[in-house]
Amino acid sequence: MADISIKGLHKTYPGSTELATNNVSLEVAEGEFMVLLGPSGCGKTTLLRMVAGLDFPDEGSISIGGRDVTYLPPQDRNLSMVFQSYAVFPHRKVRTNIGFGLVMKKVPRDEIERKVAWAADLLQLTPYLDRYPAQLSGGQRQRVAVARAIVMDADVLLMDEPLSNLDALLRLDFRAELKKIVQQLGSTTLYVTHDQVEAMSLSDRVAVMKKGQIAQLGHPITVYEEPADRFVGGFIGSPPMNFLEGRVTQQGALEVAGQSTDAPEFLAHTARTGGLPVMVGIRAENIYLEQRGIPGTLDATVEVVEPLGHATLLTVDLGGQTIKVQVASTVRVSSGERVGLRFDQSAIRFFDTETQLGLTA
Amino acid sequence: MAAPDAPAAARPQPRPAGPRGRPPRKKGTSAAMLLIAPSIVFMTLLFGWPMVSGILQAFGGPEGLTTANFTRMTQDPYFWSSVGNTLLLIVVMIPIQFVLALAMALLIRAKPKGSSAYFYIWAIPLAVSDLAAGLVWLTVFTDRGYLNSLLASFGLEPVSWLAYDNYASMFMAVLIAEVWRATSLVFVIVVAGLQSIPKDYEEAAGVFGAGFWDRLWHVTLPLLRPSLQTALILRTILAFQTFAVALALTGQNFPLVVGETYRWYTGLQDANVASALALVVMTVSMITAIGYLKLLKDQSEAPR
Numbered sequence: 001m002a003d004i005s006i007k008g009l010h011k012t013y014p015g016s017t018e019l020a021t022n023n024v025s026l027e028v029a030e031g032e033f034m035v036l037l038g039p040s041g042c043g044k045t046t047l048l049r050m051v052a053g054l055d056f057p058d059e060g061s062i063s064i065g066g067r068d069v070t071y072l073p074p075q076d077r078n079l080s081m082v083f084q085s086y087a088v089f090p091h092r093k094v095r096t097n098i099g100f101g102l103v104m105k106k107v108p109r110d111e112i113e114r115k116v117a118w119a120a121d122l123l124q125l126t127p128y129l130d131r132y133p134a135q136l137s138g139g140q141r142q143r144v145a146v147a148r149a150i151v152m153d154a155d156v157l158l159m160d161e162p163l164s165n166l167d168a169l170l171r172l173d174f175r176a177e178l179k180k181i182v183q184q185l186g187s188t189t190l191y192v193t194h195d196q197v198e199a200m201s202l203s204d205r206v207a208v209m210k211k212g213q214i215a216q217l218g219h220p221i222t223v224y225e226e227p228a229d230r231f232v233g234g235f236i237g238s239p240p241m242n243f244l245e246g247r248v249t250q251q252g253a254l255e256v257a258g259q260s261t262d263a264p265e266f267l268a269h270t271a272r273t274g275g276l277p278v279m280v281g282i283r284a285e286n287i288y289l290e291q292r293g294i295p296g297t298l299d300a301t302v303e304v305v306e307p308l309g310h311a312t313l314l315t316v317d318l319g320g321q322t323i324k325v326q327v328a329s330t331v332r333v334s335s336g337e338r339v340g341l342r343f344d345q346s347a348i349r350f351f352d353t354e355t356q357l358g359l360t361a
Numbered sequence: 362m363a364a365p366d367a368p369a370a371a372r373p374q375p376r377p378a379g380p381r382g383r384p385p386r387k388k389g390t391s392a393a394m395l396l397i398a399p400s401i402v403f404m405t406l407l408f409g410w411p412m413v414s415g416i417l418q419a420f421g422g423p424e425g426l427t428t429a430n431f432t433r434m435t436q437d438p439y440f441w442s443s444v445g446n447t448l449l450l451i452v453v454m455i456p457i458q459f460v461l462a463l464a465m466a467l468l469i470r471a472k473p474k475g476s477s478a479y480f481y482i483w484a485i486p487l488a489v490s491d492l493a494a495g496l497v498w499l500t501v502f503t504d505r506g507y508l509n510s511l512l513a514s515f516g517l518e519p520v521s522w523l524a525y526d527n528y529a530s531m532f533m534a535v536l537i538a539e540v541w542r543a544t545s546l547v548f549v550i551v552v553a554g555l556q557s558i559p560k561d562y563e564e565a566a567g568v569f570g571a572g573f574w575d576r577l578w579h580v581t582l583p584l585l586r587p588s589l590q591t592a593l594i595l596r597t598i599l600a601f602q603t604f605a606v607a608l609a610l611t612g613q614n615f616p617l618v619v620g621e622t623y624r625w626y627t628g629l630q631d632a633n634v635a636s637a638l639a640l641v642v643m644t645v646s647m648i649t650a651i652g653y654l655k656l657l658k659d660q661s662e663a664p665r
Contacts, residue, residue, distance in 0.1 A: 028659055053567070053568075054567070054568070073567065074568045075567050075568075075569075075571060080568065080569065081567055081569075083561050083565055087559070087561035087564070089562060089566075089579075089583075090584070091586070092583075100566070100571075100579075104566075104568050104569055104570035104571045104575060148569070150391055152569065158568075187507070231363035263614070305456055327593050
């Protein structure tokens, strides 16, 4: 068990001019489950590979448990890792696959047997110990990869999109299982994914990455509710956050789509000197459907109705801007209907129209 | 020549069970026959018939079938020394070639600067005919060749490398020339095999604490087994047929089995004994290939 300290990592892949990671710094506390989240090409896997020692940075340093490991080969870092492709050795039986790291560490034979049995039991692999990976299903192979990683008692557990090759149902099952196992182990974990639901559900903290940089680092709920910039708000959540062009008037009112409501105090304050254009961000589930014409609501027209079972997703036209609204599945509404929308004032976020950064008091 | 995927073809293919085991349509069978007919004709004319006639010739004599040709073959003073030389060459040469080819292929995989240039340079000997290679190395090892000139320039006495009484140096000369000429075949097969192994396996081994040699021994070599098997079979069979290099370098001083076949056929004008020798080479080659296949059988491919 150890903490990870990453400082000022720069990395450019040969033959590319773009920085794969651009001055990334990150502290992962001992026993913390940190998720690196971002779209493909954002540098999250590169960052993980540098922590693993599979790639080396051009600049910056990585230390694990206070030991500088920046340019050490992977075998000298005391890590374990679950690969996206599982990388379960096809020529070895499940038993020797799980025990591989322990054999390399020259752990006594009876201890290897004990640990393999423990991991196999934990991951329900006991009946398959004497099979070859080719004789297992994808989900079972995935379990072998996890079992191989957890028997190591390594300082740091790295996972590179371990669930992305599983089908949706299996992924849901295994996600919860993985969380339970990692909590039991209490190991420091760095987990890469592009799936925001995985990130939300697993992490203690999540680092959202964009173009080689960390766009926001924080508790998953904080990142969800208070995105640091427009990118984070648009990346996290399904459907993504709605963004509306608005303006704070000199009188301290918020104008959206030619209709006005109250603006929060801190914005009204800064806008006294003149009108302030702002980007208004609000999540679909924080917009409520009302009767048209009630004071404090915005007039809108329903364009599309998509029943999802647990809720109904509406695509609504609000003065020429399209937004998504999520309502309870019991609400009866049809397309073309004219409705009033009420925004949950505490859930509205504001972004600078130029920098796209979040505006806070 | 066997294709690299020949061992895979030997595996039993499960027959796709049609719905309710519908029997194959008659029309399909005749189309299949029509499609394989050209290759059957080809194989019969160019492989089947020569082989049968070769076997008949090996056992042929003036009064019907006989084993006299084999007796004459074994009583020839060159026969046992040619067998010994061939086996010695194979036993020494093949491990050297595999170690070299593997080292070169791993170097290419590490992608140093100009690795594709190395690949082409190392593959060049593939295109050189064995007789030409023998002649090139003759200019090095002959009494007034490059090697002796080099020795002379250091003030050393020249050595008759290829002389009859200098067996060790003669063997070394043939060995070096053959290693130079034929390692590239193994190299190309191993490079192709390595390319089909995802890097993930080696990376995973590294993360789990395996150093270079552990990775090579526990991961790379086992995954490379099918390629190594193909290369080993091809290379051994071809090594049994080594002949032109030794002929160019040493003439009759370092006899090899296929060289003897050639001598019986052209020099001694005895096609029957030449066929007998050829039959021996073929049998030994086949036994070796089967031996390799059995020996290097992949456990993880065992029937489920």
